[in-house]
Amino acid sequence: MPSANNDTPILRFDTFTNTVNGKSVDTETTRCGINPATKKSNPPVPNATKQDLDDTVQAARTAFVKWSQSSIEERKTALIAFAEALKQQEEDFAKLLTMEQGKPLAAARAEVKDGYNWMFEMANLSLPDVVAEDNKVRKVTIRYTPLGVAAAIVPWNFPIHLACGKIAPAIMTGNTIIIKPSPFTPYCGLKLAELASHFFPPGVVQALSGDDNLGPWITAHPGIDKISFTGSTATGKKVMESASKTLKRITLELGGKDPAIICKDVDVQEVAPKITAAAFANSGQICLALKRIYIHESIYKEFRDAMVAHTKTLVIGNGAEPGVVLGPIQNSMQYKRVQGFFDDIEKDSLKVVVGGANDLSSPGYFITPTIIDNPRETSRIVHEEPFGPIVPIFPWLDEDEVVAQANNTKMGLGASVWSSNLEEAQRIGSRLEAGNVWINTHMVVDPNLPFSGHKESGIGSEWGITGLRSFCNVQTLMTMKA
Numbered sequence: 250m251p252s253a254n255n256d257t258p259i260l261r262f263d264t265f266t267n268t269v270n271g272k273s274v275d276t277e278t279t280r281c282g283i284n285p286a287t288k289k290s291n292p293p294v295p296n297a298t299k300q301d302l303d304d305t306v307q308a309a310r311t312a313f314v315k316w317s318q319s320s321i322e323e324r325k326t327a328l329i330a331f332a333e334a335l336k337q338q339e340e341d342f343a344k345l346l347t348m349e350q351g352k353p354l355a356a357a358r359a360e361v362k363d364g365y366n367w368m369f370e371m372a373n374l375s376l377p378d379v380v381a382e383d384n385k386v387r388k389v390t391i392r393y394t395p396l397g398v399a400a401a402i403v404p405w406n407f408p409i410h411l412a413c414g415k416i417a418p419a420i421m422t423g424n425t426i427i428i429k430p431s432p433f434t435p436y437c438g439l440k441l442a443e444l445a446s447h448f449f450p451p452g453v454v455q456a457l458s459g460d461d462n463l464g465p466w467i468t469a470h471p472g473i474d475k476i477s478f479t480g481s482t483a484t485g486k487k488v489m490e491s492a493s494k495t496l497k498r499i500t501l502e503l504g505g506k507d508p509a510i511i512c513k514d515v516d517v518q519e520v521a522p523k524i525t526a527a528a529f530a531n532s533g534q535i536c537l538a539l540k541r542i543y544i545h546e547s548i549y550k551e552f553r554d555a556m557v558a559h560t561k562t563l564v565i566g567n568g569a570e571p572g573v574v575l576g577p578i579q580n581s582m583q584y585k586r587v588q589g590f591f592d593d594i595e596k597d598s599l600k601v602v603v604g605g606a607n608d609l610s611s612p613g614y615f616i617t618p619t620i621i622d623n624p625r626e627t628s629r630i631v632h633e634e635p636f637g638p639i640v641p642i643f644p645w646l647d648e649d650e651v652v653a654q655a656n657n658t659k660m661g662l663g664a665s666v667w668s669s670n671l672e673e674a675q676r677i678g679s680r681l682e683a684g685n686v687w688i689n690t691h692m693v694v695d696p697n698l699p700f701s702g703h704k705e706s707g708i709g710s711e712w713g714i715t716g717l718r719s720f721c722n723v724q725t726l727m728t729m730k731a
């Protein structure tokens with residue numbers, strides 16, 4: 250296998266194939282993604298059939314026999330070389346990401362960085378055997394053994410970062426992995442696997458692009474042992490149902506409805522822009538984006554006005570153009586969904602403090618960042634995840650009440666509390682029902698820390714040592730000595 254330093258493969262970024270058993274493979278038919286900033290077609294990508302999936306699973310199963318026996322050092326060397334090669338082609342991947350996903354180039358570069366940094370960091374993680382007992386009578390060792398063939402089902406909002414965050418733990422634990430990018434954003438996922446094929450034995454890292462049939466075929470396939478899924482809660486439930494037929498292991502990273510609780514003693518001018526950014530980053534298309542903002546009544550107006558002022562500075566446009574902060578919504582289906590929340594403005598007599606209308610004749614799927622002032626509890630924007638740049642704000646006075654409101658959701662992905670009084674913030678934070686709780690920040694994730702959703706935001710966890718375990722079976726090995 251080449252190392253990234255002396256033999257970095259240079260990829261072409263104008264043709265796209267599946268990667269199966271170490272080779273670039275075409276399919277009988279192709280399909281095209283759409284550039285969301287222009288609504289123009291991107292280049293053709295493969296459209297995998299059931300037979301393509303069978304071939305890929307077979308290659309992954311064959312590769313597993315040897316890869317599962319490889320040493321940690323071997324896995325680490327290959328993963329680091331792959332991460333290094335991705336780093337060297339950061340700019341090409343970033344441009345491709347902007348073209349397919351829409352996010353501004355600076356954000357695309359940051360995502361590629363997250364991708365390789367996740368792999369660099371997770372290359373240092375391992376699950377050594379644990380000796381639970383060793384005496385005259387017996388030795389008992391707890392081992393973490395790889396599951397077999399994993400499939401990574403990836404959404405369209407972070408196609409590189411989330412794929413890398415699944416490849417790294419699968420590889421480090423001795424599994425093989427098949428990447429299935431979203432049909433809306435297949436390009437970067439395909440290139441990742443093509444690049445990986447230079448650093449791993451054939452069949453260890455593969456990718457298949459397909460249409461809406463491919464995901465269900467994967468979750469039903471008897472040759473796949475684990476599904477690492479990131480996407481919506483509705484799809485996650487289907488994945489779980491389908492995977493149950495073969496008792497596949499699953500990790501589900503699903504939707505969110507993250508609250509922020511702003512206490513009365515924050516520095517308004519400093520915190521309001523951070524809160525606004527956490528609501529509108531990636532045009533609101535982040536599972537961890539702030540989706541409900543509770544502001545202490547004593548600073549409500551001042552904080553709201555500071556959020557409005559910051560929102561007005563956000564430049565919307567084609568992510569390939571300099572200075573753009575908010576790109577388009579990624580696809581037409583999502584655009585219509587977000588537009589539905591704008592239709593509610595009139596229907597529910599919602600009070601808009603900034604934004605509120607979209608240019609429906611625009612060349613791309615652009616949505617104006619919008620803040621809704623204190624909507625009624627029954628309004629959809631309070632309970633559903635728009636996954637776009639529209640967010641409600643609410644005043645609060647009583648701590649118990651705001652905690653109850655923040656927890657009044659089926660979701661439990663992230664939550665944050667903002668206060669100069671750390672004791673108060675931690676007290677409130679410890680009462681929030683979410684897998685990730687932050688004090689005076691939001692959305693900070695780390696490859697060394699577990700990431701998981703409570704309630705309908707997910708099952709299991711990814712990243713960190715706990716994430717590694719999710720790609721393993723536990724084995725108790727008992728040796729009798731006497």
Ligand code: NAD
Nearest residue numbers: 403404405430431464465480481484487502503504505536
């Ligand atoms: P989605 O659920 O529509 O699709 C996700 C992936 O699942 C895609 O690859 C899709 O092709 C595939 N898929 C669709 N139907 C399937 C089926 N029946 N069986 C198997 N696979 C299937 O999600 P999306 O619209 O791409 O992403 C947005 C959602 O993802 C939001 O709800 C967001 O909150 C969530 N998300 C969660 C996290 C997290 O880590 N918790 C991160 C990013 C996005």
